[in-house]
Amino acid sequence: MFRSTLFRRATMVLASAAVACTLSTSPASAQPLPDAARGIGELQALAAEMSPVASNAVNQLLGASVFVPKDVLELGLTTPQDFMYPSPTLGCGVADEPATVTLASAQAGPNLFPPITAGQLRFQAIPAYVAIPQSSDLSVAWINLNTFQGGIVKLDDRLPIINTPLLSKIVDTGAGTVLGTMFGTVSYPGDVNCTVVPTVGTFTS
Structure with missing residues (x-):
């Protein structure tokens, strides 16, 4: 929907190259290829079942391994790690x-408030639209x-209570x-629907 056929093909090529570069840094004795191929394949299949937008977002994700993660404090108070760029949001x-x-x-955890434990990430989004969301199918595809x-x-x-x-x-x-x-839509009062174009990032969990 948001990418041409040519761009999708280019993204898949970048994804393959990124995965190959990641695997090439592992010792040969570790033999990571079977687990890597399985995990990536399952994620791509899951996205394909959802929608073309999800597939495009996952392909873009897999081509993003050149990104450098930000440092995370581990003192019970962690710093949010931003996605690489603000996501263009259409319709509002x-x-x-x-x-x-x-x-x-x-x-990332461990974090006191909001309560996040080690080995977890809290994904969060803030649209630059001044209204209270009514519904959302905003989603995140991720791979460790x-x-x-x-x-x-x-x-x-x-x-809680107001269910927003x-x-x-x-x-x-x-x-x-x-x-x-991250990708999806957010709906607001007055039949306002915001479509969030995929953005990508790398995070330390």
Whole structure:
């Protein structure tokens, strides 16, 4: 939807190259290839079942292994790690503009508030649109480059009592370097629907 066929093919080539570079840094005796191929294949298959947008986002994610993760404090108070760039967000904006951006980050544990344990990441998004979200299918696809485990999760945390979407989710990613991509839609009062174009990032869990 958001990428041409040529771009999708180029992204898949980049993904293959990125995975090859990652695997080439491992000792030969470790033999990581079977687990890596399985984890990546399962993530791609899961995305394909969801939608073309999810597939595009995952392909973009797998091509992002050249990114450098930010340092994380481990004193019970961690610093959110930003995605690489604000996500263009279509269909809503400020002062009648047709678009805005969404800021996204991931926060690692151990962290006191919000409570995040070691081996977890809390993905969170903040659209630059002044209104209270009504519904959301905002999602994050992720893969841990150390374990080659991954998945696709909805940021479906909700504020108690008033049941408002918080656009966040704590995910058991395991310790390691985690690639993530965020995508989806957020709906607001007045039939306003914001489409979040995929953004990507690398995080230390």
